[in-house]
Amino acid sequence: MQKLMDAIVKPAAAPGLELRRVPEPEVGPGEVLIKIHKTAICGTDVHIYDWNPWSAQHIKPPMVIGHEYVGEIAELGAGVTGFKIGQRVSGEGHITCGHCRNCHNGNIQWCKDTKSVGVDRDGAFAEYVCIPASNVIAIDPEMDEDIVAMFDAVGNATHTALMFDLVGEDVLITGAGPIGIIAVAIAKYAGARRVIITDISDDRLQLAKKLGADAAVNTTKEDLWDVMRAQGIKEGIDVGLEMSGSPAALNQMIGVMRNGGKISLLGLGNSDATLDLNNVICKGLTLQGIYGRKLDNWHQMTYMVQGGLNLAPAITHRFNYKDFEKGFEAMHSGKSGKVILDWTK
Numbered sequence: 001m002q003k004l005m006d007a008i009v010k011p012a013a014a015p016g017l018e019l020r021r022v023p024e025p026e027v028g029p030g031e032v033l034i035k036i037h038k039t040a041i042c043g044t045d046v047h048i049y050d051w052n053p054w055s056a057q058h059i060k061p062p063m064v065i066g067h068e069y070v071g072e073i074a075e076l077g078a079g080v081t082g083f084k085i086g087q088r089v090s091g092e093g094h095i096t097c098g099h100c101r102n103c104h105n106g107n108i109q110w111c112k113d114t115k116s117v118g119v120d121r122d123g124a125f126a127e128y129v130c131i132p133a134s135n136v137i138a139i140d141p142e143m144d145e146d147i148v149a150m151f152d153a154v155g156n157a158t159h160t161a162l163m164f165d166l167v168g169e170d171v172l173i174t175g176a177g178p179i180g181i182i183a184v185a186i187a188k189y190a191g192a193r194r195v196i197i198t199d200i201s202d203d204r205l206q207l208a209k210k211l212g213a214d215a216a217v218n219t220t221k222e223d224l225w226d227v228m229r230a231q232g233i234k235e236g237i238d239v240g241l242e243m244s245g246s247p248a249a250l251n252q253m254i255g256v257m258r259n260g261g262k263i264s265l266l267g268l269g270n271s272d273a274t275l276d277l278n279n280v281i282c283k284g285l286t287l288q289g290i291y292g293r294k295l296d297n298w299h300q301m302t303y304m305v306q307g308g309l310n311l312a313p314a315i316t317h318r319f320n321y322k323d324f325e326k327g328f329e330a331m332h333s334g335k336s337g338k339v340i341l342d343w344t345k
């Protein structure tokens with residue numbers, strides 16, 4: 001008889017999630033079964049909870065959601081080598097084709113045929129998740145599991161922040177959500193001179209200060225250029241990290257960039273944005289789209305955390321998985337940082 005497990009499931013094409021007993025995943029050749037210890041709630045999970053238009057297009061209920069996790073290896077499928085039972089692991093959530101040009105040149109984040117854990121296939125908000133061995137990431141058992149649980153999101157922040165050299169640069173981050181505030185800490189760790197973050201929520205800006213922002217600006221109340229001048233910034237921002245998905249924030253960023261500045265774009269939602277391309281051209285700006293993570297980002301964030309990067313203030317809530325509704329409530333409040341769910345008891 002098939003064994004059952006607890007899982008947080010999208011039961012139907014409507015708002016809400018449900019804790020259910022579902023069959024444990026069966027481990028195929030080349031796959032690894034991971035017993036989940038901790039998970040983190042992502043903005044994507046909130047979209048799936050809410051059943052927004054993006055979810056309605058991408059999610060096929062019923063399915064187990066979730067893609068940010070840490071756990072230990074419970075079972076190895078046929079032919080898997082290099083891992084052992086009980087080993088601490090996380091997993092890269094984008095399962096790529098392995099054959100396309102970008103897979104071959106190491107840019108797996110641009111695979112033409114990627115499948116996402118917890119979106120296109122069953123996810124990690126469960127007692128067990130099954131993924132291909134090539135997506136398993138070995139984790140140093142000394143590392144804090146709450147921090148590793150959110151490494152998927154830290155990887156997005158790492159990818160965005162480290163796209164351009166930050167040593168001695170003045171950085172503007174638009175959007176103080178969980179990834180934005182994590183990017184603050186990474187930018188400071190990577191050697192930025194000043195890191196300024198903008199948002200329209202004072203709660204989120206307070207949190208950004210805890211992660212080391214030199215200035216946290218509520219753009220509905222303060223003039224950004226006044227703040228930049230007070231920080232000793234004369235010619236404009238060197239590197240911009242757009243994390244809000246707000247066209248207004250992106251346009252404000254373009255307006256305060258210095259000539260020759262570089263912008264990494266992570267925030268989705270700008271599909272209707274109107275950009276002053278003349279400004280981009282005349283200023284000689286570089287705009288770089290960011291999607292997912294590079295596999296090397298897993299190594300970079302591990303070494304940064306081991307080297308002293310402190311991401312702990314980004315975690316604002318911890319719950320047992322059975323109280324997942326409280327976790328989503330915290331995410332919906334717009335005041336939270338990362339929310340961790342514990343699956344160990």
Ligand SMILES: [Zn+2]
Nearest residue numbers: 042068152153
């Ligand atoms: Zn995520």
Ligand SMILES: [Zn+2]
Nearest residue numbers: 097100103111
């Ligand atoms: Zn590919």
